[in-house]
Amino acid sequence: MNTGFNPHISVDIVVFGFDDNEGLKVLLINRDKDEQKHPARLKLPGSLIIIRERLSDSAQRVLQELTGIKDIYLKQFAVFDNPERLKDGEDLKWLCDSSGIMIERVVTIAYYSLVKLHHYSETELSKAFNARWYNLDDIPDLIFDHNEIIAEGLSVLRKEFLTEPLCFKLLPKKFTMNQLLHISESILGIELDNRNFRKRINRLEYIIPLNEHQKGVAHKPARYYIFDSRKFEFIKRGHTGFII
Amino acid sequence: MNTGFNPHISVDIVVFGFDDNEGLKVLLINRDKDEQKHPARLKLPGSLIIIRERLSDSAQRVLQELTGIKDIYLKQFAVFDNPERLKDGEDLKWLCDSSGIMIERVVTIAYYSLVKLHHYSETELSKAFNARWYNLDDIPDLIFDHNEIIAEGLSVLRKEFLTEPLCFKLLPKKFTMNQLLHISESILGIELDNRNFRKRINRLEYIIPLNEHQKGVAHKPARYYIFDSRKFEFIKRGHTGFII
DNA sequence: CCAAAAGTGTTTCGTATACACCCATGT
């Protein structure tokens, strides 16, 4: 039976979102769409690729199908190829059933993706797609090697965060200095000095202060900033090391 | 016909070597082992993987078979998945013939590898395996997308070189300060200040000066240094940015 | 007036950069 799937290659996507209060989150979906099985089997969004489909197209397709998210930043960061990685008997059976093909060994190409969390409300995702955001330090046991994929994705994100302007993909267009600070702390997993951080950011010509402030907050309203990607691209040539 | 190959997945390896006088080199092999066809069709070492073989094992196997090189540093750095990447009619035919299977679309997992060039003499490689070292800026047209793979590999090497102690895999165990300088210049593609470079390196506790010098050279004999990987591993925790 | 988060300046230290000449050896 030809289902159009390539039986050897899949993509899995670690979708990161950032919540001001709770830090980094990852989007997980329930393997069993309709049922309230216990324990729930959670997994990363992912799928076998379609024959002759580009991997990045496959990843976009999967995200659209499983979460409604479309047209977002994707970065291929690792390949998981352990021949025993689909060892889990029941989960493997589920995969064969749901894909309609006999699976022997699947090499998966892993992507991470960065989305503006506030664009994707919990209830919407949950209702339509059985998907939910999980705090990074609160991730349950997932099927196959998906916990390992998240760990590696986070590790790569931490590295690339130092040299690429990634945080602006997680923040609203207009963001405050403290949001930028918190996201940096949250990704790097360390505390940063408020004053020194602001000084460093203020030196960056591609992070532009607006004459616009928060409204209706019960404290001094924070100034908004925007990221100028053109200026960034122009300036970063001949640059190594920290970007943020 | 079952040849044991997975018809959808291959590995290709960009083997980098460093020559004191000529800089970075890449190992290419002649597609047609026995013939003296013109024009010669050159390619990266690579192969379809064997069913249930780990990718890194596959890469090691390929290097052993095609170049005699074994047990070396390998880093997976990208995936090439364009469905049209095997477009070249004649090369595709050759691939089908040589692998003994019908090939439709192959996703290749690309590795780079760093070897001590002086361990693999030109004549040995050339005689036994039809393989040769090519200067980076003197690479001919290769089959499929192999030029693109090299370009991407070099780009990733440049980035990772800044944060990982990679150059010691290209240098002899005992190396001189100028060798380290030249390799850095050669990988980064820029000139570095001799005095400032030495000062920086001398601050690194894991690069250890020996009381041993060059012999029989027609100039002031250079001191030898070694890299202490234990010290490096111990020290680098909690460190970002430049390593070399 | 209180709570809550935003925002601000100075000093110290280490590292990056720029730059030009003497040294040790083989032939």
Next chain:
DNA sequence: ACATGGGTGTATACGAAACACTTTTGG
């Protein structure tokens, strides 16, 4: 003696780190 690459020191400037209080708003 000369050719060849090896090796050295100082001054300046910039960014990293440490550190505590005032400001603005809503309730």
